[in-house]
Amino acid sequence: MDLNTYYKLIQNEKAAKNYLSKKCLKNGHRFCPRCNQRKLYKLSNEKRRCSKCKYTFHDFSCRWINHGRLTSVQWLSLIKLFELELSVRKMAEQMNLSYNTVYKAVQTIRYSILSHSDGYHAAIDKKVRNTQKRPAFLDLTFSFLERLVRCSNRCKARNRHTPF
DSSP states (O other): OOHHHHHHHTTSHHHHHHHHHHHHOBTTBOOOTTTOOOOEEEOTTSOEEETTTOOEEOTTTTSGGGSSSOOHHHHHHHHHHHHTTOOHHHHHHHHTOOHHHHHHHHHHHHHHHHHTSHHHHHHHHHTOOSTTTSOGGGHHHHHHHHHHHHHHHHHHHTTOOOOO
8 A cells, every 4th residue: 555545544443444344345245254245234323133043243343453442543553663673662653552561462463364275274274283384474373263263153152243
């Protein structure tokens, strides 16, 4: 993303949220993150409800970007600083956020990138568990993702919103 586009997006929260929401759409259409149904109805508080499974969600439900309590402008700024390869400490200073918040957001960006890589899917598909066959970059990811899946399964069993 060039700087002119970036500056236009971070002028207000609505523009940033619209930009990120469009990136989450499947073929330009909203869909239920649980059952992939496209027939939805809108609720009064910018949330939507699936007509099939009755799941209530918003545009970032079940997405990596929903991990953390950052605004859309803050996410775009973090992604831009990540693209510029700044350290976490410098990002925290630039954005006036705590180190831990920025560190968790950067880890979320890294896991999101990793989840879209070929090596990740190959390792998950084969269910490689021993460290001799598994690539080194997956060591921490397996434990993190297993924890998220366990948490997600508990939430689904209780019929609650999943954390990612």
